[in-house]
Amino acid sequence: MSHNVVALALPGVVAFDLSTVAQVFGHPAEEEYTFAVAAPDGDDVMTSSGFSIGAVHDLDALAHADTVIIPGYRPHHRPHDDTLRVLRNAYQRGTRVASVCTGAFALAATGLLDGLTATTHWQDAGELQRLYPEITVQPDVLYVDHGQVATSAGVAAGIDLCLHLVRRDLGERVAARIARRMVVPPHRAGGQAQYIEPAAAPTTHGFAELTDWIVDHLEQRLSVADLARHAHLSERQLARRFVAETGQTPLQWILHQRVLAARRLLENSSLPMDVIAQRTGLGTASTLRRHLRREIDVTPTNYRRTFRAD
Numbered sequence: 001m002s003h004n005v006v007a008l009a010l011p012g013v014v015a016f017d018l019s020t021v022a023q024v025f026g027h028p029a030e031e032e033y034t035f036a037v038a039a040p041d042g043d044d045v046m047t048s049s050g051f052s053i054g055a056v057h058d059l060d061a062l063a064h065a066d067t068v069i070i071p072g073y074r075p076h077h078r079p080h081d082d083t084l085r086v087l088r089n090a091y092q093r094g095t096r097v098a099s100v101c102t103g104a105f106a107l108a109a110t111g112l113l114d115g116l117t118a119t120t121h122w123q124d125a126g127e128l129q130r131l132y133p134e135i136t137v138q139p140d141v142l143y144v145d146h147g148q149v150a151t152s153a154g155v156a157a158g159i160d161l162c163l164h165l166v167r168r169d170l171g172e173r174v175a176a177r178i179a180r181r182m183v184v185p186p187h188r189a190g191g192q193a194q195y196i197e198p199a200a201a202p203t204t205h206g207f208a209e210l211t212d213w214i215v216d217h218l219e220q221r222l223s224v225a226d227l228a229r230h231a232h233l234s235e236r237q238l239a240r241r242f243v244a245e246t247g248q249t250p251l252q253w254i255l256h257q258r259v260l261a262a263r264r265l266l267e268n269s270s271l272p273m274d275v276i277a278q279r280t281g282l283g284t285a286s287t288l289r290r291h292l293r294r295e296i297d298v299t300p301t302n303y304r305r306t307f308r309a310d
Helices: 015-025 059-064 081-092 103-109 125-131 157-170 172-182 208-216 224-231 235-246 250-268 273-279 285-296 300-307
Strands: 003-008 033-038 067-070 096-099 143-145 149-152
Touching: 003 015, 003 059, 015 033, 015 067, 015 157, 015 172, 033 059, 059 081, 067 081, 067 103, 081 096, 081 103, 096 103, 096 157, 103 125, 103 149, 143 157, 149 157, 157 172, 208 224, 208 250, 224 235, 224 250, 235 250, 250 273, 250 285, 250 300, 273 285, 273 300, 285 300
Parallel strands: 003 033, 003 067, 067 096, 096 149
Antiparallel strands: 143 149
């Protein structure tokens, strides 16, 4: 018997998120899943891009769903109480409920995420945390799955979550087959952190010149004493003011800049790993690998394969 998936399209639904769910679960030539789109009133739904989607079911469709997925929507207002009640009832019947991107705001409003970890698009993670402090928002992962409730990060991370759900339901073989059809990796390593644009070096008024100098000398051994001499401060003054202005200790900030520099070289050069490690002050390829895994949970080889600008 097929597993019935219903996508709940809220007003302002993100068309890409909705089509992602449809691509994974709604292909007409595959029999493992049945797929439908529901809307709060069953009428046409306006997307966030300005065009409407028609021929959808009303909320009664959720009563027959094995899985309900809420695609992202904008603006992500709190859904009507009737919608939230139907989602809670579905969950209480044992239906799996998941969200893609900002669909997490609707799922959070049901209370089903209270006391759990969750994610959404990294740009919206702070707002989700502010509005729903009972949730622990993780902005640096692709998805979070608690079994009966799951959330994904932004845009393409919805594909990762959907394929993960297929893998749970039907195994690696079916998930890999669907991934091949969609021409996407069956499983991506790492989290959202690898897709967030690396921050530029801070240009704080007090330390702009110093931080520029650090970035230009990453290949050298840099101690707090070296920085203090360059800034004409005592080591204690430097450490206190640096933390106040950047939120990190000097050595933490330097390490982060070295990893960012290594990421740029992985993306834009074919240099061997040990050369990249030396040029960025990380020393050895094994040290580069360890720090990249710690920051973004992916190996240098996989990072280069994904982001190499050929």
